[in-house]
Each structure stands twice: as C-alpha cells, then as structure tokens.
Amino acid sequence: MSIVFVPKKLRGKAKINQETIQRLLDENDQLVRCIAEYMQKGRAVECVQYQQILHRNIVYLATIADASPDNMPPSSNSTSNETSASATPTVNGHGGTR
DSSP: OOTTOOOGGGTTTSOOOHHHHHHHHHHHHHHHHHHHHHHHTTOHHHHHHHHHHHHHHHHHHHHHHHHOGGGSOOOOHHHHHHHHHHHSOEETTEESOO
C-alpha cells in the first residue's frame, strides 16, 4: 500500500523529510515499471489501480514542492537563458526571431 494513504487523524502531522520523498520516488519508479509491464502484456485494465496510486503520489509530491519553495536547489535559469540567448540568430545586430 502507498505511504500516501495516511489515516485522517494523522494527516498534516507527518514530518516530510528527504527519506519520505525518496521512498515515494522509489515507489513511483516501481509503479511506472509495473504499469509498463502490464501495458506490454495487453492488460490495460489492471493498470488503472496502479495509475491511480501513481497519480496520488505525484500530486502529493507536487503539493510538498509547492508548499516549500525554499527547499529547492538554486535555479540555473540565468545560465540557461544566457546560453539560449546566445544561440538565437541575430537580426540587424539584435537577438531575436526573424
């Protein structure tokens, strides 16, 4: 059973740590593999329950990520933006599209 299924009386009281997040990611990996295996065997109906658990886990992880933006690693957007800007063709000496 997924660790996301928490009794109502305990909801909101669980401590979120790296270990919990990693367990969910590992579980999601297993769910994706299981879904893919069932799909290859043509057993799509059996996939539904696993897809629902995977969806719930992903929504839970997204909620955690949205609720704690200061736990995110520093973004490298400035580096990637500079790289993509330099790769953009220039028109009349100005970067941009033609």
